[in-house]
Amino acid sequence: MSPWHHRGMSPWHQRGVALVVALLALTAGLRPAPATALSAAAVQIAWLKVNAGPDPVSPLETWAQEMRLRTSVAVSGQPVALRPEDRAILRYPLLYMSGDRALSPFSDAAIAVLRRHFSSGGTLIVDNAGRAEASAAFDASFRRELQRIIPQQLQKIAPGHVVFRTFYRLDRAVGRRADSHDLEGLRVGNHYAVLYTRNDLGGALARQSLGGYALAVVPGGEMQRELALRLAVNLAMYALCLDYKDDQTHVLYLLSHRRSASPAPAAGREE
Amino acid sequence: MPTTGEIWRDRLEWSLSISNHGWLWTVALLAAIAVLALTAVNARSAQRPLHQVVLVALRAVTITTLLIVLGQPTWVSQQARQDGKAIAVLLDSSASMATGPAGKTRWDRAVAAAQEIMARGGAQLWAVGDRAQASINTKLYTPTGSATDLLGGLRAVRDAHVSDALRAVVIVSDGLDTAELRGRNGPDATALDGESADIVRSLRAPVHAIAIDDPTPAMDIAVTALRLSQFGFARTFMPVAVDIEIAGAADQKGALTLQLLDNGKPLASQQVPIAGLTRRTISMEFQPLHVGTHVIEASITPLPGEATTTNNRAFAGLSVVRDRIRILHLAGQPSWDTRFLRTYLRAAANVDLVSFYIMVGEGAGAYVAGEDTTLIPFPAKEIFEDALAGFDVVILHNFPYGPFQLEQYMPQLSQHIRSGGGLLVLGGPLALSAGGYFGTPLADLLPVQLGPPGDDGGWSEGTLAPILTPLGNHHPVAMLGRDAKESEAAWRRHSIFGRNSGMLPRQGTAMLVTDAKDRALFAVGDVEQGRSAVLATASLWTWAFGADTEHSADAGATGVDQSERDARGDYHRLLNQTIAWLVRDPDYELIRLTPPADPVAVGEPVRIGVALRDGAGEPLTQMQLQWTAAEPATMQEELPVTFKGPLTDERGLATLELHGLKPGAWLIVVQVEWQGRPQRAVVPIVIAVPAVETAQIQPNDRLLHLIAKASAGTVWQGSGPANGIPLAPLDNIESLARAELVHTELWSRPEALIGLLVILCLEWVLRRRWGLA
Incomplete structure (x- = not known):
């Protein structure tokens, strides 16, 4: 069952959604894009396919659609799915990974590719898609694998951090669930290379084939x-x-301070 | 014997000295008397009295001669040379003496006073300005000295009269000493300082002065000092203090206009009320925009009837360095290209970055309404009207022309770039022809010609290989290796994903990179004093992320490979070089000029070092230099280059030597032909004007009185006394002359010996003839 399955959805509807998703996946061709297809001017959110949960086709499409609708960013509507060890990851600075069960250990090649992705300036958004609550198995396995990539602990991101106001003013991080209002992150250099939400963000974005949202958002x-x-x-x-x-x-x-001889004062940072 | 020449009239005095040995003379005299007595007794045996007298006389002559020889008589010649021009007239020939109406200048009146003294004879005329010069012809002389060094003049006169005496020294001057004397004797001095007094007294003659005053007080406004630091930072405001003095303008009304200029271009101005003004310091500030040598000028608009206008301007040299490169980054939308460029610029220690991204698209409507977002309006006015001048480089990053008031502020942006700013246009679907640049004033700033958007809308997707042009292969912006081969290889390992179309080369700019069909990808060019560059793609970020390299997807699983490191290095290098070139970093210039460190004095040659190196740092040898000079205020973009200079040597070096430049600020334009294209560099220089000499123009006889007082001299106003200049007594002359004695020993002369022998022989012969023993 899909993790963003609507609690009131009938089995027929569930099967229908699954069928539509499968058809979309086949027709849309969720495959690593060939190098020649790289559209450098547009932003593509790449799905890091780890077989720890459902394919997030619909959430990524919604995400891209909302970005195009709300912001000036040119976002490609067609998500790209990539395996962790696929070096084509290195063409996509923004990766999304979700899961509701334990991750299989990454191969050494995947560790190397992801390490390089982070050190090159890439960002991985990780979504714990546990159904009723955050998946402890996914959480533990993700932290374990992350330790292999960057031997550091995730840290809570302060509510005043720029990530909470980089476009919208937010005071908490929620998803389909609102178990934890926090984001966690792992810094590489001057930026958070990994951002981790435990509230099934993808579930809140998932749509049905006919356009409606697929899952109820609780409790809000x-x-x-x-x-x-x-x-x-x-x-x-x-x-x-x-x-x-x-x-x-x-x-x-x-x-107004271009006149100053000294560098402008450092802008305030909340973290 | 002393000699006489055309100059000297020698006076000879003779004196006879005899060695004084008391006992010897007594014995000699007694012996002489005894001999003479014996001779007289002996002569009595002569037959005639005449014979007796002759013999005694001859013996007396012999004895006298012997006594003279015994006394060793010596002629002493005292050479008391008396100078026929024993009066030295020092005529002030500094520029301040030119003050006054034609025919009645201070110089004219000083010359008349000097000629009165000269007419009496025995005087030598000197000109004293910044240096002393003897025996001048006043008809051929003009007062242009850049300083008045009276003490130096007195020293020169003294040194010229070491071995002879002066009877008097007369200074004819307005008293405006600008050198050592004034420095040693401040306004409160009541007597000359010790060293100055020693110099005056060493002349051993009275030093008189004729003070040349103005018949009516001269009206004059002077910039007496322009004070600012010798070093400053580009685009950082600097304080300036301008000292102004005004005289003879008590009845004037209105205000003076004080203007500050940078290499001849106005920076700031201020109105200074004249009423009640005698001396004032005006504080101003300005912002040097560009790195390099600047000539800062403070200038006051002359008033009608000013005594001189040469002191209405003052110059100061300023060396401007860059503390940080100030970049304004305007992006039409967030993208990976903006993301990685921002990362690079934020990490660069020498960059001060202000960014503004257009964050929201058309149609966002209710999704971004209210206070839920952190969006702020695009501060077009603040950016383009208020703050633009503070930036070295403006980056338009995939930025559309229409929606964000660019058109409204194009005059400011255009002026900023044309007057020395840098413009970098990075491509994308919102930029260049695709972004509505075609036919706009912005297109005129670009190093490419834009066409209207074609079928592709001005933007085409697809992967292509960038190709370095022959020019790009040697250009400091596009070189990505130590030499052309390495650079070509570096460009070959990269790909471009998507490009702006509809661009053609523009005459006079440099096309550095094209695609396989010679379509422009990367071009740079000058825009009057500024520069611009266009990179017609939004995929440069793939270099930084290592996403575009051929091997990045296939390399082993061990992480970063060499090609990825190279890719990132190429990204940094290309941006670094582009920005450095845009801000005219001297290290990235083909022509590097080294101007004189200090202002060059009028009449001195100006030497400018020239170094030519290509993008790889290789010297460009045997290159023909051409040059011209322009006044900064009239500097045009296409100034004709008219003079041939030297060829560069095997090190790519040459020295330009310029003669005959008038006082003031100049821009020297140096040009060479390289790769079939003219390359030029401009450097400002300043030819020093005698600003200090004419800074204070009102006559002042205070120092003349101090000099006269130190040597018992007299100060007269306007002309000397009718009965002539008082002279020093002759005692002084004799005391000087005593050292010059010439001794001539008369006793040891052969004539004396021969005379003695002749007398003795004559006496002997007479004695024999007259029958005496």
């Missing part, structure tokens, strides 16, 4: 879904802009 309903959508926008914008909003908040100050 549609308002919470909107917050989840906004979080998705912010996460992608953070990957694209990093701490731009820290500077941009002070842009008028910076402009």
